[in-house]
Amino acid sequence: MNSLAPKYSYRRLMIKLCLELFKRPRTLNKRLTIKNLKIFFLYWQKSFRCNVCGSMGKPLFDFPDAELRDLHKIGLLRETLQCQKCGATNRDRTLSHGILSEFYIRTGILHNSIYALSRLGLQGITIFDSDAFSPISRQLKGLTGYTCSSYFPGRDFGDLLGPGHYNIDIQKIDFENNSFDIILSSDMMEHVRDIDAAHEEIFRILAVGGVYLFNVPYDSSLDLNRILVDTSGEVDIFIEQPHYHGDPLTGAILAYRIFGKQIFKDISNIGFCLDFELINNAQNLIVNGDLFRAVKKIN
Ligand SMILES: [Zn+2]
Numbered sequence: 650m651n652s653l654a655p656k657y658s659y660r661r662l663m664i665k666l667c668l669e670l671f672k673r674p675r676t677l678n679k680r681l682t683i684k685n686l687k688i689f690f691l692y693w694q695k696s697f698r699c700n701v702c703g704s705m706g707k708p709l710f711d712f713p714d715a716e717l718r719d720l721h722k723i724g725l726l727r728e729t730l731q732c733q734k735c736g737a738t739n740r741d742r743t744l745s746h747g748i749l750s751e752f753y754i755r756t757g758i759l760h761n762s763i764y765a766l767s768r769l770g771l772q773g774i775t776i777f778d779s780d781a782f783s784p785i786s787r788q789l790k791g792l793t794g795y796t797c798s799s800y801f802p803g804r805d806f807g808d809l810l811g812p813g814h815y816n817i818d819i820q821k822i823d824f825e826n827n828s829f830d831i832i833l834s835s836d837m838m839e840h841v842r843d844i845d846a847a848h849e850e851i852f853r854i855l856a857v858g859g860v861y862l863f864n865v866p867y868d869s870s871l872d873l874n875r876i877l878v879d880t881s882g883e884v885d886i887f888i889e890q891p892h893y894h895g896d897p898l899t900g901a902i903l904a905y906r907i908f909g910k911q912i913f914k915d916i917s918n919i920g921f922c923l924d925f926e927l928i929n930n931a932q933n934l935i936v937n938g939d940l941f942r943a944v945k946k947i948n
Contacts, residue, residue: 697934702735703762737784743938777829820846861943871909
């Protein structure tokens with residue numbers, strides 16, 4: 650299968666779309682729209698350098714379901730325009746841009762990709778990545794100073810799952826205070842039940858002056874977070890139709906909220922200084938990439 654229709658190729662996408670035609674023809678109608686065709690023709694021949702794996706190539710536009718993306722408040726281009734070599738999406742490249750900028754600030758070296766950065770090692774900088782399977786994680790796994798995690802509630806938290814890879818509950822993290830210089834999370838926090846506990850734990854394990862780089866489904870028109878599930882009691886109470894997002898481990902994962910401007914106040918109250926940036930970079934094909942940068946202030 651991989652040699653005939655490599656991962657992240659248009660050939661593989663065609664096979665998936667044909668299968669969908671039989672399984673869920675209504676969904677396919679929402680994907681093969683005029684708007685998506687226009688976007689496809691806009692981007693399919695655009696050359697770019699993937700700032701994750703470092704390769705030059707053209708993107709894979711996978712004809713996302715616009716209705717579903719809008720419901721989840723996830724931009725139409727955010728999870729697509731994949732690198733055909735490593736699978737990095739627009740969102741992955743946005744986070745990668747944040748990591749590379751952070752290394753430039755700390756070391757004075759501007760790498761053009763996470764791959765190039767990994768060739769030189771982390772140079773004493775410590776990273777905790779809450780995603781162990783992303784294209785970024787695949788480049789950094791095994792490096793001294795790089796720790797990643799997954800969430801398996803059926804297993805003991807703190808267990809080692811592989812080299813530098815731990816089973817972690819982000820609401821109660823098994824690491825010492827001030828352990829990491831950089832912490833990464835990418836579309837994870839909407840799935841965490843107790844968001845305040847998670848933010849406090851990230852603050853606790855981050856070194857003073859350290860940076861927490863993340864992205865989440867964010868609707869800047871909202872003052873408060875849009876609560877999808879009431880978690881004030883012991884049992885979840887659904888306020889809206891459940892929102893499930895794709896997940897590499899479980900297939901589908903429940904979202905508890907869509908973030909509004911409230912996130913700035915909540916995170917600042919803990920002691921972070923929070924910035925938000927929309928990144929556009931033609932060279933790396935980053936289109937309206939949303940990136941939060943929270944610094945643990947030096948008192
Ligand atoms: Zn790539």
